[in-house]
Amino acid sequence: xxxxxxxxxxxxxxxxxxxxxxDAKNKKLSNITVTEVRITNDLSYMTIFYTFYEGxxxxxxxxxxxxxxxxxxELSKKLKARKMPExxxxxxxxxxxxxxxxxxxxxxxxxxxPNDK
Numbered sequence: 001x002x003x004x005x006x007x008x009x010x011x012x013x014x015x016x017x018x019x020x021x022x023d024a025k026n027k028k029l030s031n032i033t034v035t036e037v038r039i040t041n042d043l044s045y046m047t048i049f050y051t052f053y054e055g056x057x058x059x060x061x062x063x064x065x066x067x068x069x070x071x072x073x074e075l076s077k078k079l080k081a082r083k084m085p086e087x088x089x090x091x092x093x094x095x096x097x098x099x100x101x102x103x104x105x106x107x108x109x110x111x112x113x114p115n116d117k
Contacts, residue, residue, distance in 0.1 A: 005039055008079070012046060013037040015078040016071070023074060028063050031055070035092040039085055046085040049092035057091045064089045 003011070013034055020029045036049040052060050064071075068087050076084040 005041065009037045009039050011079060012039070012075060016048065016075055019071060019074050019078070025070075026063060026067055028060070029067060032060060032064070035094070043083060043085050045088055047088045047090055049090050051092045051095045061089060061091065 013036065016037065017034050020032050020034065022030075031052050031054070032050050033052065034048055034050050038047045038049075039045070050060070050064070068089075072084055072087050075081075075087075
């Protein structure tokens, strides 16, 4: 009996986070945080949503794609998978969007507050 898709996604997220943080030879990968993993029902694609704290999306996307074979191989070992889905990386913009909304709200609050001076 195999793992459910949700369980497999959760396990993949955890293992990939560990690989990026500790095992990866490219130190730039340790700046990446995996936020979500989605696997297609036919197990052919694994979409990995990620975020990072500094730098440009293009730089991280390039590094991830260059290391795709290594990450896929390591993940396959950790998950003990006979068939490993193709990895697809997508930048998770939720954090940046949340920060943008927070800044807008703070700006509105500043404008509404009367000067106490």
